[in-house]
Amino acid sequence: MKIFQQSTEFDYSWEEVSTSNWRKYGPWNEKTPHVIAVDTIARTVDPQTGIVSPNTTSALSSVLTASQLRTERLITCRQSTPKWINSLLGGQETSHVYETSYVDPSAKRVTLCSMNMTWSDLLNVRETCIYEPSASSPTQKTNFMQRAEITALCGGWQKIRNSIEQFTVERFQQNAAKGREGFEMVLETSRRAFQEQRDLLRLQQDSKILKEIRM
């Protein structure tokens, strides 16, 4: 098994990052053309029951705290492995990744767990990503932590297993930089779009007031 791990910081609030995360692989991101489709296959909102701290006059009472959102997505990628690996593992044009994510808005945490569906009997890739407010500037910056465990499962040749694992780790390293750049593009575009929306709303409200004054 090999491990890839990195963490980085985004100059955007957790709310912005967690919202933009849903459009990470959309048309605003020009750095991940290998992602061809992202489908949501299941989604549930679970109301949470918390307990109020017992220093109130009444005994323990339970309240409804923020809900947790669980989402399953199917991510479809164009295959970009080198020919020697592709032919070893039985060539396919697309590959699929299964992702489950958990959003806890009260703790301000997004956790994404992904695994490969394609070639899963030969290679096991498990990735966990977490977005959390940055400790240094929790209202303005967001920390991104990524960890992947890569295990080649094909029996027999240790050398081939090692090569496959090594290749996958290197691919993670290359994609990490591209992924960051691409997500930055999405965050920037999203901030601009929200600003424009707010400006438009204000303009509409202003004109309404003007109208009333004139009346």
Add this chain to the structure above:
Amino acid sequence: MSASLAPECNEVKERYDSCFLKWYSEKFLRGTSTSDECDPLFKQYEKCLSRALKDRGIDKMLKEAREDNRENDAEHMRSKR
């Protein structure tokens, strides 16, 4: 938003995705909603997609992935702790 792997589902997917994003940023994150109001649109999208997944044989792979994911649910779902 991104495309669907099934082009025939793109239209309903787009409608669902924009509904979801609005709900997520305006209600869910602010804690003013405990239910997903885009669910009726999701049902339509899901209907289209499940057919496509079956046709492409992805549904079987998906079932295995879901089995493998149980430990993640156990770890990350607060309600199951």
